[in-house]
Amino acid sequence: MIIASSYPFLGVLETFLVIALWVIWFWILITIFSDLFRRRDIGGGAKVLWFIFVIILPYLGVFIYLIVNHNGMMDRNESAVKQQQTQLDDYVRSVAAQGSDPAEQISKAKKLLDDGTITRAEFDSIKAKALT
Numbered sequence: 001m002i003i004a005s006s007y008p009f010l011g012v013l014e015t016f017l018v019i020a021l022w023v024i025w026f027w028i029l030i031t032i033f034s035d036l037f038r039r040r041d042i043g044g045g046a047k048v049l050w051f052i053f054v055i056i057l058p059y060l061g062v063f064i065y066l067i068v069n070h071n072g073m074m075d076r077n078e079s080a081v082k083q084q085q086t087q088l089d090d091y092v093r094s095v096a097a098q099g100s101d102p103a104e105q106i107s108k109a110k111k112l113l114d115d116g117t118i119t120r121a122e123f124d125s126i127k128a129k130a131l132t
Contacts, residue, residue, distance in 0.1 A: 031073075032066070035073050102131055106126070
């Protein structure tokens with residue numbers, strides 16, 4: 001236990017705290033830089049100025065960017081999540097439709113046609129897709 005006596009418990013906690021703060025700091029930087037790349041409402045010159053500002057005066061630049069653009073960051077993040085969810089839903093629907101039995105697809109379409117939910121042209125389109 002020579003190592004434990006030369007490095008006290010509070011020293012270990014301090015090291016963990018410093019490492020955690022560095023991780024959080026880099027996380028914030030990556031978030032800001034990715035938001036700058038994602039932005040479409042400002043031009044390249046403004047993006048370069050923000051990058052320079054964040055690199056030259058890191059703490060001040062990051063905090064000012066967060067204060068000025070916090071709503072825009074949230075909106076861009078929400079729209080990106082919605083777009084990804086839509087793409088996933090579309091992909092799952094397309095894969096699920098491809099894997100089902102053609103006879104089952106035609107019978108479902110026939111039921112929809114009989115119920116009046118779809119037209120004859122839509123039924124024919126679904127039937128042709130199922131048979132290909």
